[in-house]
Amino acid sequence: MSEKEKLKMWPAIVHAKCPRCRVGAIYSNPTYSLFGQKMLENCPHCELKYEREPGYFYAAMYVSYAFVVAELVTLGIGTSILTGSSNPWVYIIVLLSVVGILAPFNLRYSRVLLLHWLTPGLRYKPEMSIKR
Numbered sequence: 001m002s003e004k005e006k007l008k009m010w011p012a013i014v015h016a017k018c019p020r021c022r023v024g025a026i027y028s029n030p031t032y033s034l035f036g037q038k039m040l041e042n043c044p045h046c047e048l049k050y051e052r053e054p055g056y057f058y059a060a061m062y063v064s065y066a067f068v069v070a071e072l073v074t075l076g077i078g079t080s081i082l083t084g085s086s087n088p089w090v091y092i093i094v095l096l097s098v099v100g101i102l103a104p105f106n107l108r109y110s111r112v113l114l115l116h117w118l119t120p121g122l123r124y125k126p127e128m129s130i131k132r
């Protein structure tokens with residue numbers, strides 16, 4: 001298989017595709033859906049079972065935690081630079097509202113990154129990308 005036929009990692013992560021084939025979707029609906037996010041049990045393309053073992057996605061909480069800390073620090077510094085305010089309510093309102101808005105994003109991408117980067121023994125297999 002040539003280098004050209006291999007699917008790139010970043011588009012697979014951004015579009016929440018299966019870590020093994022990079023073709024099948026992980027979620028059945030968009031990040032910001034009124035009905036919440038529905039994660040598929042198996043990859044529709046290569047049949048990979050996403051939940052490796054019962055409770056596997058508890059580990060995504062650590063990834064999500066890192067996201068939230070990074071967001072809070074960035075927002076706190078950004079708010080300080082932009083407003084120069086020393087009123088704690090400015091920070092509380094800005095930080096909580098933005099982190100609240102980003103919660104569905106954090107949920108989705110914490111699981112996607114867990115599957116793509118932090119799951120031992122799970123890696124991209126280009127031969128799995130080929131349409132069967």
Ligand SMILES: [Zn+2]
Nearest residue numbers: 018021043046
């Ligand atoms: Zn797959």
